[in-house]
Amino acid sequence: MNSSPVLFALDALTGALFLLTALGVVATRxxxxxxxxxxxxxxxxxxxxxxxxxxxxxxxxxxxxxxxxATKTLLIPWLLRHTVSAEVYRTREIERVxxxxxxxxxxxxxxxxxxxVANPLLGAVEVPFAQVNLPFGIxxxxxxxxxxxVRREAVPQLLGLxxxxxxxxxxxxxxxxxxxxxAELAAAVDVPVIALVLGMLTRRIHARLGTTSVGDLASLRxx
Amino acid sequence: MELIGIVVAPVxxxxxxxxxxxxxxxxxxxxxxxxxxxGLAVAVAMxxxxxxxxxASGEWLTCDGLGALVxxxxxxxxxxxxxxxxxxxAERGKRGGPRNVQHYYGLYNLFVLSMLLVPLLANVxxxxxxxxxxxxxxxxxxxxxxxxxxxxxxxxxxxxTTLGAVxxxxxxxxxxxxxxxxxxxxxxWAGLIEAAPRMPPxxxxxxxxxxxxGFGTKVGLVPMHTWLPxxxxxxxxxxxxxxxxxxxxxxxYVILRLLPVVDVAPGLDARPxxxxxxxxSVAIATLLFIHVRDFKRMFAFSTVEHMGIILxxxxxxxxxxxxxxxxxxxGHAIAKSFCFFAAGVTxxxxxxxxxxxxxGLVRSxxxxxxxxxxxGFAIAGAPPFAVFMSEFVILKAGLASGQYxxxxxxxxxxxxxxxxxxxxxxxxxxxxxxxxxxxxxxxxSCKVTLALAAIPLLIIGIYVPAPLYDLLKAAASAMGG
Numbered sequence: 001m002n003s004s005p006v007l008f009a010l011d012a013l014t015g016a017l018f019l020l021t022a023l024g025v026v027a028t029r030x031x032x033x034x035x036x037x038x039x040x041x042x043x044x045x046x047x048x049x050x051x052x053x054x055x056x057x058x059x060x061x062x063x064x065x066x067x068x069x070a071t072k073t074l075l076i077p078w079l080l081r082h083t084v085s086a087e088v089y090r091t092r093e094i095e096r097v098x099x100x101x102x103x104x105x106x107x108x109x110x111x112x113x114x115x116x117v118a119n120p121l122l123g124a125v126e127v128p129f130a131q132v133n134l135p136f137g138i139x140x141x142x143x144x145x146x147x148x149x150v151r152r153e154a155v156p157q158l159l160g161l162x163x164x165x166x167x168x169x170x171x172x173x174x175x176x177x178x179x180x181x182x183a184e185l186a187a188a189v190d191v192p193v194i195a196l197v198l199g200m201l202t203r204r205i206h207a208r209l210g211t212t213s214v215g216d217l218a219s220l221r222x223x
Numbered sequence: 224m225e226l227i228g229i230v231v232a233p234v235x236x237x238x239x240x241x242x243x244x245x246x247x248x249x250x251x252x253x254x255x256x257x258x259x260x261x262g263l264a265v266a267v268a269m270x271x272x273x274x275x276x277x278x279a280s281g282e283w284l285t286c287d288g289l290g291a292l293v294x295x296x297x298x299x300x301x302x303x304x305x306x307x308x309x310x311x312x313a314e315r316g317k318r319g320g321p322r323n324v325q326h327y328y329g330l331y332n333l334f335v336l337s338m339l340l341v342p343l344l345a346n347v348x349x350x351x352x353x354x355x356x357x358x359x360x361x362x363x364x365x366x367x368x369x370x371x372x373x374x375x376x377x378x379x380x381x382x383x384t385t386l387g388a389v390x391x392x393x394x395x396x397x398x399x400x401x402x403x404x405x406x407x408x409x410x411x412w413a414g415l416i417e418a419a420p421r422m423p424p425x426x427x428x429x430x431x432x433x434x435x436x437g438f439g440t441k442v443g444l445v446p447m448h449t450w451l452p453x454x455x456x457x458x459x460x461x462x463x464x465x466x467x468x469x470x471x472x473x474x475x476y477v478i479l480r481l482l483p484v485v486d487v488a489p490g491l492d493a494r495p496x497x498x499x500x501x502x503x504s505v506a507i508a509t510l511l512f513i514h515v516r517d518f519k520r521m522f523a524f525s526t527v528e529h530m531g532i533i534l535x536x537x538x539x540x541x542x543x544x545x546x547x548x549x550x551x552x553x554g555h556a557i558a559k560s561f562c563f564f565a566a567g568v569t570x571x572x573x574x575x576x577x578x579x580x581x582x583g584l585v586r587s588x589x590x591x592x593x594x595x596x597x598x599g600f601a602i603a604g605a606p607p608f609a610v611f612m613s614e615f616v617i618l619k620a621g622l623a624s625g626q627y628x629x630x631x632x633x634x635x636x637x638x639x640x641x642x643x644x645x646x647x648x649x650x651x652x653x654x655x656x657x658x659x660x661x662x663x664x665x666x667x668s669c670k671v672t673l674a675l676a677a678i679p680l681l682i683i684g685i686y687v688p689a690p691l692y693d694l695l696k697a698a699a700s701a702m703g704g
Contacts, residue, residue, distance in 0.1 A: 117429065121397070124425035125404055141393065145386060154378070161386055168393045175400045185348075190355055194385055197362045201381065204366065205374050217375040220453040 007055045011048055011129055015136040018044040018170060019111070022143040025163055026107050027100050031155050032089045035077060038159045038166075041140075042072035045166050049173045052129050058177045060184075064169070067187045076162070076195045080155070083199030088155055088212050097150045097215065107143055114139035129174040137171025140164075152215025154202040158195065165191055225263045225270075226277065226284040229294070229339055232256045232263075237332030246321050249328035250309040257302040257335065264298035264339075267291055272693035275700070283345055285411075288697025290342035292549060293469075293476045295694070296556040297342075300468045301335040303676045307564050308461040310666025314571060315459055319369060327367060334360040334465065341473045347410050351388070351395050354438070354477065357470055358384045365458040365466070376457035379450040387440025387447065394433030401426035412480055419488045427488050431481055435496060441474045443527045444500045444534070445507040452511075455523035456576065460567025463519060467526040468560035472552050475530055479537055479548070483703030497538030498629055504531030505636045512643035517576045518569070521647055522562045525602055528640055529555045529610075535633055536617040537702060543620035545699035547613050553695070554609030554683065558601035561676045565594035568665050568673070569651075578647055582654035590665055592652045594673050599648035601680055603641040609684040 021041035025034055046065040053061030098106070118135040144167055147160030169187065206212050236256030240249035270277050271291035286294060308331065316324045337360050340353040358381060366377035399410055402418035404426070419427060440447035455467050485493040508528035515521045529551065536548035566576075568591045573581050585592035601608040614637060621630035683691070 120425045121429060124423040125400070138393070141390070148382060148386065157382055161382060161389070164386060164389050165392075168389055168396065171393060172396045176396055176403070178403075185352060190352060190359075193356075193359050194381075197359050198378075198381055201362060201366065201374065201378055204369070205378065208369065208374055209371050214375070214378050217371070217378070219372050220375055220379075220457070 004055070007051055008128065008132070011051045011055075012132045014044050014048045014051065015132045015170070018048070018166075019136050019139055019143075022140040022163055022167070023104070023107055025156070025159060026103055026143055026147050026150070029092055031091045031153055034156045034159045035080070035089070038162060039073045039077060041163060041166055042068055045072075045170050045173075048133065048170060052133075052173050052177060055129065056177050060178055061173055063184060064173060064187065067184060068169070071187060071192050072162070072166070075192050079192060079195050080158075080199050083196065084155060084202050084212075085206060088153075088202065088206065091153060091212070097152065103146075103150060107146060110142040110146055111139045114142055127174060130171075133174030134171045137167045137169070137174075140167030140170060143167075152213045154198070154205065154212040154214045157214060158198045158202070161194065161198070162191065165194075225267050226286065226343060228263045229260050229267070229298070229343070230284070230336065232259050233332040233336035233339070237329050237336070240325055240328035240332060245325055245328070249325055250305075250313070253305045253328050253332055254302070254309060256332065257298070257305040260335075260339065261298040261302040264291075264295050268295040268694050269690050271697055272690045275697045283349070284343050285345040286343055287701050288694060288699075289476065289479070289549070289701035292552065292694055292698040293342040293473055294339060296472060296553060297335065297338045297469045299679075300465055300556060300560045301338070303560060303564070303672050304461040304464045304468075305331065305335075306668055306675070307464065307567065307672040308459075308668075310668035311461055311567055311571070312459065314666060315368065319367075323367075327364065330360055330364055331462075334364060338465075338470060338473050342476060345411050347395060347412065347415070348399070350477065351392060354391075354441070354474060355385070355388045357473065358388065358441070361458075361462065361466065361470070364462045365454050367459050367462065368457065370457070372453075373457040376450075376453035380454035383447070383450040384441045387437040389437070390440075391434045391437030394430040394437060397426050397430035397433070401430065412484075415484045416487060419484045422488060424488060424491055427485065428491055431485055431491075431493060432496075434481060435478060435493075435500070438474050438478055439500060442471050442478065442530050443504070444530060445504040445527065448504070448507075448527050451527060452520045452523040455526060456517055456519040460519075460563050460570065463522075463566070464560035464563040467523060467563060468556045471526055471530055472556055475533060475552075478534075479702055482537055483701070486703045494538040494540055497534045501531040501534030501536075501538060502629065502632055502636075504528065505535070505633065505640070506531075509636045509640045509643065512640055512647075515647070516578055518578050518581070518647065518651065519563070519566050519576050521578070521644065522559065522566060522602070525562075525640070525644065526555075526559060528636075529559070529602075532614065532617065532633065532637070535629065536620075539617065539621045539624060539626055539629065541620055541624055542699055543623065544617055545702045546695055547617035547620055548702065549695040549698040550609065550613035550616060550687075552698075553691075554613050555602075557676070557679050557683065558598065558608065558610055561594070561673075561680050562598035562602050564669065564672055564676060565591065565598040568669055569595060571665065571669075572661070578651060581651040583652075583656035585652050586656070587661065588665075590670065590673070594677075595648055596652050597677065597680065599644055601684075603644040603648075604637060605641070605645075607684045608680070612684050 049065040144163030277286040337356040401422040405418035405421035407418035443451035604610040
């Protein structure tokens with residue numbers, strides 16, 4: 001295994017940028033900007049897979065990188081453009097559940113929490129790149145889940161979900177470098193299907209209700 | 224061979240439903256295919272009951288006692304719900320047009336297939352994908368009625384359960400990591416049990432928690448249950464029967480599979496977590512029963528309650544409690560699907576799901592009333608129905624192992640839940656109507672479904688056939704000692 005300091009430093013840089021895009025998805029108000037940040041995040045995931053594949057001589061990780069680029073930066077944006085109407089992309093959220101400073105404060109707490117979760121795992125087994133990828137991946141997961149909780153628009157919620165998936169894969173490329181069929185199949189089939197199903201639901205909600213502010217839908221609750 | 228047939232039949236029926244010729248024949252073909260699957264599943268279950276294990280077809284499909292039990296339950300409800308759909312969807316799907324109905328049957332077959340695959344797939348990674356597909360394939364079935372409420376329910380359902388599944392995915396990746404560290408290549412349930420003693424606990428434990436919380440979302444465990452009453456009340460009744468009756472059980476099965484894995488690991492104990500989540504779910508569901516206003520929602524809360532009871536039973540430990548858990552899974556799947564068929568027939572008649580609006584059903588629609596009453600008694604756990612018997616087995620096993628506090632709490636909650644459910648059902652059936660309700664015309668296929676589904680409902684509480692008993696035993700032993 002070739003874990004040269006240069007590759008490690010590059011991976012650490014990729015991880016930091018990866019986390020920044022996750023923070024960006026939490027903070028941005030524009031629906032279109034959320035999508036662009038997600039594409040950037042997926043590219044960084046692919047870059048990390050290439051770096052790790054290079055360091056560990058794993059052909060699987062190059063396949064993961066290729067699949068990530070094909071599905072998440074090309075197929076999913078294309079699917080969303082065809083299922084969700086253009087009107088949705090121009091939407092800018094006026095109301096938010098939380099304002100941006102308090103969102104970022106909670107995000108900081110979540111990142112610390114991710115380290116707390118990842119630390120015992122890193123202590124148990126020595127895997128060089130996991131030092132970067134596991135905590136950053138888990139942090140991106142938490143931030144994605146937080147995005148779903150605070151956003152009201154359908155497309156940002158969907159992108160939050162895909163960001164959670166990106167976080168899992170960012171951790172996954174380091175902890176299971178010889179990824180079994182799971183990663184390849186899941187990435188190739190599962191993620192675009194999630195985008196397709198939620199995109200089509202968004203379209204129907206838009207057609208039926210005239211809004212895609214799913215966070216405001218609250219006719220179903222205990223009285 | 225049987226296992227391959229079980230996988231192929233729904234694919235063929237689903238594909239056929241989407242062809243132009245499927246417009247007229249989608250319903251009967253789906254009923255035929257699911258009946259075939261049920262026949263094959265019975266054969267598989269008999270074999271599993273005799274030998275504890277079904278010969279694998281290739282290296283991808285396999286089945287043991289617990290898997291065969293889940294397979295049998297999915298196949299049974301898959302068949303009865305298909306039969307119920309025939310008349311019900313023809314009635315409710317008029318507005319959407321024939322194409323909509325075609326899509327319904329196409330997705331229906333694939334949804335059932337994805338649930339059948341969960342207990343069959345040998346590779347744990349592929350099993351995860353099957354669980355994920357159960358959500359994605361049923362999203363449009365939940366939103367089938369195309370009302371704002373149904374779409375809202377479908378959105379919450381997909382977002383939250385997929386979020387849970389992705390959380391569980393990290394757990395499975397860590398499990399795979401751990402089994403590689405322990406030197407085991409095969410990513411199967413047997414491989415995990417083999418690897419667990421040598422797996423670093425610092426990996427196995429967080430993996431277990433990620434999967435428990437992630438898939439617990441899809442099972443409807445409190446506090447991750449918020450989507451469940453929405454989806455399980457807004458979907459068409461036939462889909463509710465599948466969602467509540469078996470989809471939750473299928474995912475709970477995956478969580479139960481972790482029990483023997485964690486058991487053999489030194490120094491870890493999953494049981495307090497099972498009991499904690501289980502009791503919390505039963506308690507919150509019981510509280511929600513009291514205020515519920517929508518009768519489909521009431522049955523949905525009852526699913527949260529029953530998932531909690533099964534989890535507590537697994538957590539109590541011991542062969543007897545595990546047997547009770549397997550029995551409860553069986554009783555719940557049969558009774559809950561029946562309840563939703565009864566609720567569907569009632570909705571066809573009265574056009575509302577509001578409990579307060581339904582009074583004196585026994586006079587306007589005796590069939591719906593009797594079905595609702597029987598389903599209510601069965602699911603609330605009155606003797607001599609199966610749920611009563613299995614709860615009795617569970618409580619007895621808990622007392623025998625000296626876990627008095629857990630048993631006491633569970634018993635009190637179950638009794639309160641029983642009273643709450645029966646109070647609501649009683650008012651709907653025998654209450655005094657302010658105005659005479661119109662008589663219900665029930666489609667023939669719905670009547671046949673109720674008659675067929677009533678047979679196991681009435682029998683298995685009184686008499687468990689020997690092969691079924693062996694199967695329950697085999698399922699219990701697969702959960703570990």
